Amino acid sequence: MDHSDKTSPSEAKPMGRRDFLTTLGWGALFASIASTGAGMIRFLFPNVLFEKPTRIRVGRPDDYSPGSVTYLESSRVFILRNDKGFRAMSAVCTHLGCTVNKDAGSNSYSCPCHGSKFDENGGVVRGPAPKSLSTCEVTLAPSGHMVVDLKSFVPPNHYFRV
Amino acid sequence: MTEIIRLLSRFITGNRVWKSVFRAESPVTERGQSESIFHNVWLHIYPVKVRKDALRFTYTFCLGGVSFLLFLLLIITGVPLMFYYVPSVEQAYGSMKDLEFVVSYGLLLRNMHRWAAHAMVITVFLHMARVFYTGSYKSPREFNWVVGVFLLALTLGLSFTGYLLPWDQLAFWAITVGTSIASYVPWLGPSFKYVLIGGNEVGQGALLRFYVLHTVVLPLAAVLMMAAHFWRIRKDGGISKPL
Incomplete structure (x- = not known):
């Protein structure tokens, strides 16, 4: 699997499957928290107001x-x-x-x-x-x-x- | 007579229900007595040991404790008020007047809530002054000072949000002025005012938002912060020593 690593250690190591999935998992978690938070804040701004006409x-x-x-x-x-x-x-x-x-x-x-x-x-x-x-x-x-x-x-x- | 009391106490404490609640026998040794405090969820807030100096009234004036007591009083009086108060622009003022003139003991509860709120602002401020003047904010208590500053802000926030709820002229203009002050914050000010009062002017949106903040959001935040505050007093070595 890591054949290229052994033959040429100076080359940049490609991201392993485990690291990729870990990064993806954490990224998905934080992205969902951030988007939920942004949605929560947006939710608090009313779109329709029942105020007196201006x-x-x-x-x-x-x-x-x-x-x-x-x-x-x-x-x-x-x-x-x-x-x-x-x-x-x-x-x-x-x-x-x-x-x-x-x-x-x-x-x-x-x-x-x-x-x-x-x-x-x-x-x-x-x-x-x-x-x-x-x-x-x-x-x-x-x-x-x-x-x-x-x-x-x-x-x-x-x-x-x- | 003593025989009756002995039988009665055995009847109460000798059964399975009592023993399921209080597992251990009454402690007789000093170690057992301190452990019974230490292992009890309601009592473990108390330190096992207290320095004699720290108990001197003129060192703390019990200001933190009095603030906490007033907070408890505000919850105990505030929750019953919620059974009658209606946070709508048509009914808010009327339900507040009903509490004053129609509901049994409503006037007492409302006035206790009002005066305890005023008093809490004063005692929290004096507590902060005491902590400052005794140098109790110094290491290792810096973090607890910061928690205390948040609690001061929450106390003022609770005071401010409660101010609108009677929905009289004083409330309306106080919140108009107060939220206009918030709108002077650079860049974010106008948005902050809009989201705080749920519109462009103080109306139904503002009343409901302030009600939810006053009865749910801010008290919950205050309880959590107080838990951290009290826990830190213990972990920072009890209240500071008089010099």
């Missing part, structure tokens, strides 16, 4: 008077209207996800959890919030209703005009 209808443009700030509680978004148009400003604090409140008697916003403050355009006035409040994309549905996409963001100077 595209929401917020009424017709005429429902909002010029210069108004309207808070839509179920969607955690402020609808701002001024002479430049409409903005949908997210009320989700950029620090740790609490809901910011509009300050009484002024156009600034503050977060009840850790004291972040934002100006009338959502820019950070006082930390710990690292970023200004996001502005969500507003579009017009064929029915004439405005639609806010809570997952699609536009720059804060971007206004929606009818």
